[in-house]
Amino acid sequence: MAFVLRKIGLFLLTLWAAVTLNFLLPRMMPGSPTDAAIAKLAQNGPVTDATRKAIEAQLGVPDGNIFEQYLGYLHQVITLDFGVSYTFYPQSVSEMIWQAFPYTVILVGFVTIIAFVLGTLIGVLTAWKRNTWLDALPTLTGSFASTFPYFWTALLLLFFAGYVFHLFPTSGAFGPTASPAMTWEFFVDVLYHAALPALTILITSLGGWIIGMRNAMINTLGDDYVTFAEANGLKGRTVAIRYAARNAILPNLTGFGLALGGVVGGSVLVEQVFGYPGIGYLLFNAVIGQDYPLMQALFLMITVSVLIANFLVDIMYGVLDPRTRR
């Protein structure tokens, strides 16, 4: 219990630091993001006082009291009121984010779990069959694929599977005729559109899990209890899975939370190439349109999501390995 409380305390502290960083970021930048944002918004029609206040709370007033601004910003974060987006005028920033959020969570979440499971299994195999072709082939192809830039894999898949062979759709999250509803057809259509983005992330992230598990497993295979289990005449598979892999999976799991940050970053590039309407594509559009309020809110959203995922992994780690609870 003390362990969970301490973790929750640390999580809240980190959350506060991330929210504060998000507050300081636009205020540390040269020029005035606030003026740029209001000027941009004025192109769409008169700016109301309420909108001006929302933007000032988020991006800063050059000569305002920094503590008052900070309180206003915190109020904004708690009520999730980030004002109006001007790239997608007159929709509010929060509306835009809630529309995009599920796509990215499902895409990144599912693919990361699949990559973790698959990569860990292959990693066990490579460590066990060390220095044979069963080791060299996955290790080398995996580490080669993990150096592929996300956007390059995405472009190549889009070009060959989309434009040349017409196997998969070239953009969007569902077809033009489909209507978002809880039907089987819509579900299949969404999966069909998510296939190429998902494959891109899988290709790039699988290698890291293979290498990580291989190295962890090689370390446990050198431990005395594994030698002892072998000396006792246990079957090879029992030693590999129940003795070595079981202990090697824990260090690999720590990487999970951190790898998630990398995958979320990569998904920005992947979503941009495939025109997939998730958080990353929205962030890209916000940046191109200099929509600072939307950009700032998106960055906060991404950071908080990754923090929550890391917190959950931390708690799970404590449950799986009692030694870390101390």
Next chain:
Amino acid sequence: MTTTQNVTKSTEKAMRPPRRLAFITRLAATLWANWKSRLGLIILACFIFVAIFAPLLAPYGASQDGFERNADASAAHWFGTTAAGEDVLSQLIYGSQISVSVGFIAGLLSTIVAIVIGLSWGYIRGFGADVINFIVNLFLVIPGLPLMIVIAAYLQNGGLVMIVAVIVITGWAWGARVLRAQTQTLRSRDFVTAARFSGEPAWRIVFKEILPNMTSIIAGGFFGAATSAILAEAGLEFLGLGDSSIVSWGTILYWAQNSNALLTGQWILLFAPGLCIALLALSLTLINFGVDAISNPRLREGKSR
């Protein structure tokens, strides 16, 4: 008289401490013995060669245009031309200069930050260490690329200096954590205690006594940081957040996507720059296999079961 002088000279030579940079030749020799890192070193050497001699190797200038637009591969243009009528092969050759130098400079700077923070953090105890721990963990969990994108968006078209700065700001934390762990295990060794009792100041113990014992981990950190710097630079350029007027592998892809190379079917234009990025990153990853084997002997001697 002359003989005595000669004797003193030769003893002086024998007594002289090992050369400061001897570890680099030793590291290189160990890496060369491992076939994976040997392959990596060869690929890396090729890229550095191309980057240095780019003006001699490239058939045309980097942004020399006026050729036929969107041309396919031909004898005059081996990899075809871009939508602006530039020679793709020449752009690829000149592009290596950007990736190699950004990888080297950003990798070096993040490694220096990681060494300074990681070693002091591992050596000190108490509240200060907790504060650094918190800051490093914060930088580790905040997704790097989105943070880079946001900073780059505020600093409109900052060019390469901005990109390197952003990469260093977001990329030092991992190395710092690894180096801290190693410092903590070395901190309680006898030679450190001896140095402390002989009255050496803390900075000297950290950087003169502890640091030289971690060259392989530092080298590993450098290659890792350089790899992510190369990938991050290409990603930012691809999104159009760098200076899109320079010729780099990332901007070639940026212009290729913007000029609909997907529709005109110029697959070499899409394929070649990404392959170069991947091969350069792969060479560093391969070298790191050898570096890992130096720091972790269990990865070195092994057989199948």
